[in-house]
Amino acid sequence: MQINHNQLLRFTTAGSVDDGKSTLIGRLLYDSKSIFEDQMAAIENSSKKKGHNGIDLALFTDGLRDEREQGITIDVAYRYFTTPKRKFIIADTPGHIQYTRNMVTGASTANAAIILIDARHGVIEQTRRHTYIASLLKIPHLIICVNKMDLVDYDKTTFNNIVDQFKDFSTQTGSSDLHFIPISALLGDNVVNDSKNMPWYTGKPLLHTLETLDISKDDEQEEARFPVQTVLRPQREGFIDYRGYAGRIASGTLRVGDLITVLPSGLSSTIESITGPGGEIEEAFAPMSIALTLKDDIDISRGDMIVRTANPPEPSQDFEVMLCWLHNDAAKPRTKYTIKHTSNDQKAMIKEVLYKININNLEKKENDHSLQMNDISRVRIKTTRPLMVDPYERNRSTGSIILIDDATNETVAAGMIV
CATH class of the missing domain: 3.40.50.300 (P-loop containing nucleotide triphosphate hydrolases)
Structure with a gap:
């Protein structure tokens, strides 16, 4: 090698x-x-x-x-x-x-x-x-x-x-x-x-x-995922009609001419141009930071995701997560948290604790529904609006989330979508 x-x-x-x-x-x-x-x-x-x-x-x-x-x-x-x-x-x-x-x-x-x-x-x-x-x-x-x-x-x-x-x-x-x-x-x-x-x-x-170590295939993912971080509308000569969508490619490759879909709206268009740090390029791949333009005028904002039309993720408001509780204080039932997923922030709550893992023998404890620091549990999370998620085993970027306590702004949990 x-x-x-x-x-x-x-x-x-x-x-x-x-x-x-x-x-x-x-x-x-x-x-x-x-x-x-x-x-x-x-x-x-x-x-x-x-x-x-x-x-x-x-x-x-x-x-x-x-x-x-x-x-x-x-x-x-x-x-x-x-x-x-x-x-x-x-x-x-x-x-x-x-x-x-x-x-x-x-x-x-x-x-x-x-x-x-x-x-x-x-x-x-x-x-x-x-x-x-x-x-x-x-x-x-x-x-x-x-x-x-x-x-x-x-x-x-x-x-x-x-x-x-x-x-x-x-x-x-x-x-x-x-x-x-x-x-x-x-x-x-x-x-x-x-x-x-x-x-x-x-x-x-x-x-x-x-x-x-051969790490050439560690991050290979077919699915193109581009979470939009910001919309560029520069008001200066030569850019009056420019509308670019900037962010970092989470996975996969995007090319000029690709047919794409914007989620969660579901509207489709074609990539007209891609700009990298050194100027215009024909293709970009994870984890490059880029700005791209589309041939059609679509309402896109931070938190939306641009994907190739051929292999979109599943928008979901109710999904299961392997959750590691990170905070000193235990989780409170039905508490609302901010969930961060790529560039998307939504309100969410832990709907149900399905089971906890006994680290010593990997047995499932199905009757223990508490979440203490260092606990690793499978939980069901419900969000106020859909997130564009992939299973973590397929995509580490779009398959991961964190939960933030709104009162203290502290990160209380990290999770892998299953």
């Missing part, structure tokens, strides 16, 4: 407290020489102040700790680095059980998830929770790093037992592309460089795995 060196890979890290996520990310950045000189000097200085003989790798990601201690809420930290083979964005989420909601946020656009397992403890509840959330979010690639192998004497049997444990659970979630790597983030085994301590492992280290 030939890798596009400009291709961007988004990945998230997930693990329980003290599984070594900060050390792993620090090792990844340090050994791949992705640290600027001034950053390195600051880390070396901080490490000396803390009494370390060498560099404390966790400090590369713990720079936000001071802000947290000052009461500033930082739930998901994003870090960027580049190798000669690929560009990367890391979404680093805290490991405490009450921060499960942040994995939903950090992993929502990820191509891959690194799930850390402490070799001493094996698969625990947090492992199951993170794996299940990754499967809900349809993250295509899972990399399971069994960390702290140095603390179990680099034992092959320990690693193989954990692999078997994980596979037994993951078969219930539908996760398919799995990569298992025994590592020591602290000592660098199999992170960037091959481990001399585990000759029995014949696979590739973590960085090589990240660089060679």
Whole structure:
């Protein structure tokens, strides 16, 4: 497989407290020489102040700790680095059980998830929770790093037992592309460089795995979905009669001459022109931001969706969602929320809680209709006006929603349409 060196890979890290996520990310950045000189000097200085003989790798990601201690809420930290083979964005989420909601946020656009397992403890509840959330979010690639192998004497049997444990659970979630790597983030085994301590492992280290993941088809979707964010009516010379519709393509491809339908009105027209950042173009694809014009004068506003006539979504006011409750306060029955779906905002309420998921065994709890923080439930949502929805498994952009409390303007839930 030939890798596009400009291709961007988004990945998230997930693990329980003290599984070594900060050390792993620090090792990844340090050994791949992705640290600027001034950053390195600051880390070396901080490490000396803390009494370390060498560099404390966790400090590369713990720079936000001071802000947290000052009461500033930082739930998901994003870090960027580049190798000669690929560009990367890391979404680093805290490991405490009450921060499960942040994995939903950090992993929502990820191509891959690194799930850390402490070799001493094996698969625990947090492992199951993170794996299940990754499967809900349809993250295509899972990399399971069994960390702290140095603390179990680099034992092959320990690693193989954990692999078997994980596979037994993951078969219930539908996760398919799995990569298992025994590592020591602290000592660098199999992170960037091959481990001399585990000759029995014949696979590739973590960085090589990240660089060679085939993500070319991860976001391929046939359906063209263009949520309108704003209508352009510039009143200046040369644009007096211009009416453009601007936004970012959520999925698929649009071309000049395509027959389109505007939803929810159902009116049809043909794309007359497409303008990108560099001027007029003949075709555009997700996730490009564009403005397009139509051959017919149609009443279109923010929240409407332009789609190819051949494969429209289903407008719906009543649909089922796998919902992750994110807020400290429990959901209140029949409360009205603002639902955000692409560029469309509507009023909505949770009509019914169908069942909750027991993360430990994936059993359905059908008699529990409460929604507490970190609960994952299948619910029925009713909206005041139709939304143009697709099942999440077909389209991550038009298959996802969030709920916002009108009184506090806080995001209380995120969901995947089924």
